[in-house]
Amino acid sequence: MEDPNYDFLKSKFHVSKETYFILRRMAKGRKLKTGETLVEQGRKSRKVAFLVSGLMRAFNTLETGKEITKNIFTPISFVGAFSSIVKDEPSKFCYEALTEAVIFELDLHDFKAIAEKNIDVSNLYNRILEQIFIIYEKKLIEDMTLNATERYTRLKDKIPMIDDLIPQYQIASYLNISPVQLSRIRKSLL
Template sequence: MDNPNFDFLKSKFHVSKETFLILKDLASIRKLKIGEEIVKQGGKSNKMAFLTSGLIRAYCTLESGKEITKNIFTPIGFVGAFSSILKNEPSLLCYEALVESTIYEVDFEKFTKLSKTNIDISNLYNRILEYVFIMYEIKQLENMSLNATERYLNLKKQISNIDNLIPQYQIASFLNISPVQLSRIRKEMKDY
């Protein structure tokens, strides 16, 4: 892992240089092409990922064929089928690269085993779980309290060129609106 990753881990999770080097030894870099999946819906993975560049979405496909996008992950952050890993069950979601992306993958079993003997890794694990929970809670609150236009503006604030990166139906799915409604929101924004 390179310096921006260390800076992120240090600032968010108080990771020391020594702990970072341990993580670096546990991690393997993986370059993802557009559409490449790190976990399939119904599949299993024992790896958690650290996204350093690109975009990854978590989505499910209903029996009707409709896709529902639960999340769009941006760098720098954690990605993975955490529920599936923790419960040792098939993933309810597919995790797919929306653009060319780079992740560092860590075997979850090796990481948790190490956390039982290394207090710094144990503390990092706890901080990561707290961070993931907080991010989930923020997204839930936004979905409950913001209207579709506000959610779209928030997404554009996070990923300014999102409209040029992924198809409109994926953006609409993430915002929990129809593509037609997204088109109206974009038109209204252009009119102002």
């Protein structure tokens, strides 16, 4: 029987069956309801997740109450407060399910301990970190070089039903624009 999670990890990160089974033993599958959090802003966490289905986001709530969405995660991606875990400090972001989601969650410290003894797991860890860096760099470049309409169009290409799945203010926050500006962009594209 085919396993799409293994197929993804094998194609993207060259994971062997042995390494995959190590990960499966470490990871705990769970379902998140819409609005349920993986990590809360201001709290420490040791957990990272592999998002299998649904949408999640990382956001920061300012003292004014305004939310700044740093990222929207789609399947299949890694989600977690990596900086918080590595630096052993409270997370600056909340990681929340935007829709019902299925994740496989594991303790990053346990994963790193195995990586210190197993070269295949260590190589996987390095490839995952490289991939995360590439994703953030791509988003940074898009934020700096594309206008709001182009960023919205790219988001719609990535998540075609985004307008039906999450509130407009969350989309606008991710695009770093106001909900009013997003409404104007939508009208201009019709």
